[in-house]
Amino acid sequence: PVSALALARAIDAGNLTPATAIERSIAAIEAHDALLGAFVATDFDAARAAAATATGPLAGIALGVKDIIDTHDLPTAYGSEIYAGHRPAADAPVVALARRAGSTVIGKTATTEFAYLQPTVTRNPVKPDHTPGGSSSGSAAAVGAGLIPFALGTQTGGSVIRPAAFCGIAGFKPSFRLIPTVGMKCFSWSLDTIGLFAAGIEDIGFCATALIGRPLRVDGRDPGAPRIGVARTHLWDEASHDMRAALETGARKAAQAGATVVDLEMPAVFAEAFAAHRVLQDFQAAQAFAFEVDHHRGRLSEILREALDHGASITPEAYDLARRTSRQARLALKDLFAEVDVILTPSTPGAAPEGLASTGAPIFNKLWTLMGTPCVNVPGLTGGGGLPLGLQIVAPFGRDLRALEAARFLEKALGA
Numbered sequence: 405p406v407s408a409l410a411l412a413r414a415i416d417a418g419n420l421t422p423a424t425a426i427e428r429s430i431a432a433i434e435a436h437d438a439l440l441g442a443f444v445a446t447d448f449d450a451a452r453a454a455a456a457t458a459t460g461p462l463a464g465i466a467l468g469v470k471d472i473i474d475t476h477d478l479p480t481a482y483g484s485e486i487y488a489g490h491r492p493a494a495d496a497p498v499v500a501l502a503r504r505a506g507s508t509v510i511g512k513t514a515t516t517e518f519a520y521l522q523p524t525v526t527r528n529p530v531k532p533d534h535t536p537g538g539s540s541s542g543s544a545a546a547v548g549a550g551l552i553p554f555a556l557g558t559q560t561g562g563s564v565i566r567p568a569a570f571c572g573i574a575g576f577k578p579s580f581r582l583i584p585t586v587g588m589k590c591f592s593w594s595l596d597t598i599g600l601f602a603a604g605i606e607d608i609g610f611c612a613t614a615l616i617g618r619p620l621r622v623d624g625r626d627p628g629a630p631r632i633g634v635a636r637t638h639l640w641d642e643a644s645h646d647m648r649a650a651l652e653t654g655a656r657k658a659a660q661a662g663a664t665v666v667d668l669e670m671p672a673v674f675a676e677a678f679a680a681h682r683v684l685q686d687f688q689a690a691q692a693f694a695f696e697v698d699h700h701r702g703r704l705s706e707i708l709r710e711a712l713d714h715g716a717s718i719t720p721e722a723y724d725l726a727r728r729t730s731r732q733a734r735l736a737l738k739d740l741f742a743e744v745d746v747i748l749t750p751s752t753p754g755a756a757p758e759g760l761a762s763t764g765a766p767i768f769n770k771l772w773t774l775m776g777t778p779c780v781n782v783p784g785l786t787g788g789g790g791l792p793l794g795l796q797i798v799a800p801f802g803r804d805l806r807a808l809e810a811a812r813f814l815e816k817a818l819g820a
């Protein structure tokens with residue numbers, strides 16, 4: 405993968421121009437994307453024109469925008485034929501902010517249908533006969549393949565952390581509502597979160613700082629060793645042998661690097677909140693997609709129709725109970741983080757599944773998306789067969805810098 409921070413430093417030093425940096429990304433996309441299938445729309449002439457006058461911290465940084473997020477100058481189809489050729493009148497605010505910071509939107513990256521579970525055509529950059537994960541498939545694959553240094557994605561279940569893990573790159577799902585979701589096709593208004601993909605943790609911190617103007621950089625800093633709680637969760641039996649070994653390796657190397665590492669028992673309320681995620685998500689999606697169900701039901705995938713029908717069957721009382729359970733779990737987080745700074749837990753059940761029929765399971769992500777806590781995928785480990793395995797760092801709500809600092813600590817402890 406290409407480091408956004410290294411590119412920005414070369415440009416700042418006058419050793420590279422933004423135009424040349426963008427040409428490199430264009431050449432890489434032209435050379436490799438026919439096989440990878442990471443992009444669904446590009447406009448290289450517009451990208452060249454933007455790069456020629458780019459200024460700001462992200463000048464020369466080619467940005468891939470997940471096609472669930474509106475752009476005014478590129479079609480936005482949300483991964484569905486229903487919206488083929490759809491041209492929003494305006495950029496989503498997150499895209500406008502990225503352009504304002506100097507980045508060049510080089511294309512729209514492939515999303516699964518409406519950012520749910522029906523896969524798109526994108527392949528895994530490490531092993532093309534495996535899935536790159538979803539729903540931010542194109543963004544993770546494009547960064548993982550080194551085509552671009554920075555991409556935007558979204559997460560409602562596990563759609564940033566899981567593909568980042570499968571593609572061997574850094575993924576950041578910030579605290580809920582840190583970045584505006586306006587202009588992103590809504591799936592669930594209580595869960596939808598915009599996230600970032602980049603080569604490593606320092607690149608994420610650099611891009612996030614430039615994008616939203618918060619001090620989130622972790623390069624050139626040493627905040628000290630974090631106190632880490634290892635959470636195997638109630639889903640531990642679903643983790644593969646490789647992922648179990650990876651978590652133990654991450655815990656051991658963090659301790660060797662000076663971190664305090666303890667095992668965390670997750671109270672039952674978190675398993676209840678995990679179950680509540682589906683109720684809340686599907687209930688909201690059934691309403692968010694009322695238009696598509698009423699006008700284009702036959703053009704929805706079976707897996708999405710099932711979720712929307714399930715959502716339509718949920719009573720307001722059951723939905724309200726799910727919200728109460730979520731609130732109880734968020735309150736219980738205070739106790740969980742009493743003795744530790746961050747939580748270490750798997751990013752996925754294992755390595756990227758073979759084939760493109762599934763984007764894998766978001767089971768190690770959904771709880772944290774519901775909690776609204778900042779999550780970071782830390783790359784660096786691999787399983788049998790050489791596929792990447794990601795470890796997830798979770799920090800308390802609003803402690804995004806702490807999440808990134810601990811993620812950088814772990815990334816260094818793993819050898820990067």
Ligand SMILES: NC(=O)CC(=O)O
Pocket residue numbers: 519520521538539558559560561562563564566763766
């Ligand atoms: N939208 C989502 O987050 C669903 C998934 O995890 O793939």
